[in-house]
Amino acid sequence: MKKLLHIIFVAMMVAACSQDVIVEVQNPTTNLNRTINVSFEGEDTRIQLNDELKTVWTKDDLVSVFYRSTVNEQWQFQGETGDRSGDIMPVDSSINPPATTNHIVVVYPYNEGYFYNSETRNVQASLPAEQTYIKNSYGLNGNIMISSSEYNQISLKSVCGWLKLQLTGSGEKVQSIALRGNDDEQVAGELYINSSDASSTLASTSNDEVADGEAGGTLVRPGTILKEVTLNCGDGVVLGTEPTAFYIALPPQTFEKGITVEITCSDGTKMIKSSNKVITIVRNHILPMTEVVYSSNIPPSNQIWYTSSNSNTIQPYNTNIFGANIISNTYDSKGVITFDGDVTMIGKQAFRNCDKLTGITLSESVTSIGENAFYDCDGLTSITIPDSVTMIGDSAFYMCSSLTGIIIPDSVITIGDHALRDCDSLTSITIPDNVTTIGRYAFSECRILTSVTIGDSVTTIGDYAFNYCANLTNVTIPNSVTKIGEWAFGRCMSLSSVTIPNSVTAIGSSSFYECHNLISVTIGDSVKSIGSCAFDYCYSLISVYCKAITPPTLDGNHVFDLNDSSRIIYVPASNDDSIINAYKAATGWKEYKAYIYEYDYTNE
Numbered sequence: 117m118k119k120l121l122h123i124i125f126v127a128m129m130v131a132a133c134s135q136d137v138i139v140e141v142q143n144p145t146t147n148l149n150r151t152i153n154v155s156f157e158g159e160d161t162r163i164q165l166n167d168e169l170k171t172v173w174t175k176d177d178l179v180s181v182f183y184r185s186t187v188n189e190q191w192q193f194q195g196e197t198g199d200r201s202g203d204i205m206p207v208d209s210s211i212n213p214p215a216t217t218n219h220i221v222v223v224y225p226y227n228e229g230y231f232y233n234s235e236t237r238n239v240q241a242s243l244p245a246e247q248t249y250i251k252n253s254y255g256l257n258g259n260i261m262i263s264s265s266e267y268n269q270i271s272l273k274s275v276c277g278w279l280k281l282q283l284t285g286s287g288e289k290v291q292s293i294a295l296r297g298n299d300d301e302q303v304a305g306e307l308y309i310n311s312s313d314a315s316s317t318l319a320s321t322s323n324d325e326v327a328d329g330e331a332g333g334t335l336v337r338p339g340t341i342l343k344e345v346t347l348n349c350g351d352g353v354v355l356g357t358e359p360t361a362f363y364i365a366l367p368p369q370t371f372e373k374g375i376t377v378e379i380t381c382s383d384g385t386k387m388i389k390s391s392n393k394v395i396t397i398v399r400n401h402i403l404p405m406t407e408v409v410y411s412s413n414i415p416p417s418n419q420i421w422y423t424s425s426n427s428n429t430i431q432p433y434n435t436n437i438f439g440a441n442i443i444s445n446t447y448d449s450k451g452v453i454t455f456d457g458d459v460t461m462i463g464k465q466a467f468r469n470c471d472k473l474t475g476i477t478l479s480e481s482v483t484s485i486g487e488n489a490f491y492d493c494d495g496l497t498s499i500t501i502p503d504s505v506t507m508i509g510d511s512a513f514y515m516c517s518s519l520t521g522i523i524i525p526d527s528v529i530t531i532g533d534h535a536l537r538d539c540d541s542l543t544s545i546t547i548p549d550n551v552t553t554i555g556r557y558a559f560s561e562c563r564i565l566t567s568v569t570i571g572d573s574v575t576t577i578g579d580y581a582f583n584y585c586a587n588l589t590n591v592t593i594p595n596s597v598t599k600i601g602e603w604a605f606g607r608c609m610s611l612s613s614v615t616i617p618n619s620v621t622a623i624g625s626s627s628f629y630e631c632h633n634l635i636s637v638t639i640g641d642s643v644k645s646i647g648s649c650a651f652d653y654c655y656s657l658i659s660v661y662c663k664a665i666t667p668p669t670l671d672g673n674h675v676f677d678l679n680d681s682s683r684i685i686y687v688p689a690s691n692d693d694s695i696i697n698a699y700k701a702a703t704g705w706k707e708y709k710a711y712i713y714e715y716d717y718t719n720e
Contacts, residue, residue, distance in 0.1 A: 182222075186231075243305065249347050249349040279295065345366065371396075420455075425472045441457075483504050491511050503525040504527060511533070522545075531551060531553065545569070570597070593614070609630065623668075628651050634657050639664070646670055649677075657676075658679070665695055
């Protein structure tokens, strides 16, 4: 007699601007006609999405079934493509294993190598190192689903999570996408899956073994370490102006040091994108990777592209510092410098004084921009810096007075001394999260610069970093900063308010000297020292909120001289007036005791 198992898919997808979420139903034996939003369209064996983005079956889909036993049987879907629920039946009806468990376990898709342990109720399955791209859906081989029940009604649950990449281009054909963790993490291989809740554990070592008998009398295969997973795109997927979605299935895990994605096109060109952010893959959830965007405007690794004001070739000032040798330099609507190998750096004085250079685009192979690389390129208006660059060297763009905008990629860790000094045409700067140090004079004398956002990994703002940015009206200093250097924001005459976070311990001499329009300053509670003339000649300064319980050391005189005549310095309140008395008696502070008042910070 044929055994009949009724499979019901039940789940809901909640779509948001930044994340797709699939929520599984907890009770598989009731509310049998709900919908699921997961995959997709096509002819391969898999669960697919229909036009309404609802998960449906494909005709003749196959599943592994452990029907009240540990024997892996092949069962087949009996409905039509597009059905959202239906019956499955064994392909070989003659198989009638003895019942060794009360639980029915179903795993999608079918794999003859799956094993079931009736004692632990775990299934050993495998997430392959290679998955197959399917349009608008999860890749074939990666969408493992599982569930168990004592009844003939099953609600399958996804085992993995998915990373979603959206790529655009202008006719490029993507051949494959490879993904690996930045800390050598395992990304695929053998999985031990709980059949009840679909939670899973990766085999931890390449010689993991399960003793004979632990999986219903069958010797389970040893675990396999796989540190790279590839989405194979077959004949290739052509990129257009509208985003194309690619899904890579991954076991639930956290990549503490981020991931690297390598995209290979059919013409052999590659693009490598890395993210150093903590990335967490959650079972049954889609994680969009907005940082990974393929751009057709990136040169191959052996080229540099440029534009010129007089349509003539630009000759590098120094030709030996690119990591490879120049073999040609042509100009036809754009300049193309071709090398005999990968361009790994833009070295010292590479394009110094190239005053006809107007734009430049670097390849993803470049990791550093060296000292004086574009020094005094006063015609340079734009530059594309790839995500591979980790360092912008000293004076790299010093006196690039026509540079109107620059995007510093997330990969950059260090911005050197004088790096963008005297770039008069810059109006705004975002310093990414991975930058730890902003060098001396880094953005000094950028007089049209109005807004600065500093990433939350910066620990030091160097001496003169933003000195004489006369039009700077807004700056956000993150909680990671511990030191503000001498003259860091000196002569920023348009700055109206500033909050120095609790992480800062030292405020350098003249750090806000001659900030004529500065009205309000908040000084965090960890500040131990404030340098001489730090807030001197701040004519409009009327409110200073100093949160430190112990008066910071004032290193020198004139720290708060020549402020607004009605300026008040607010210090923490205390029941016994001990804090305000300490301030009024401290060296340097006692010069301002007539302006010191208590303020209750406890409610902030």
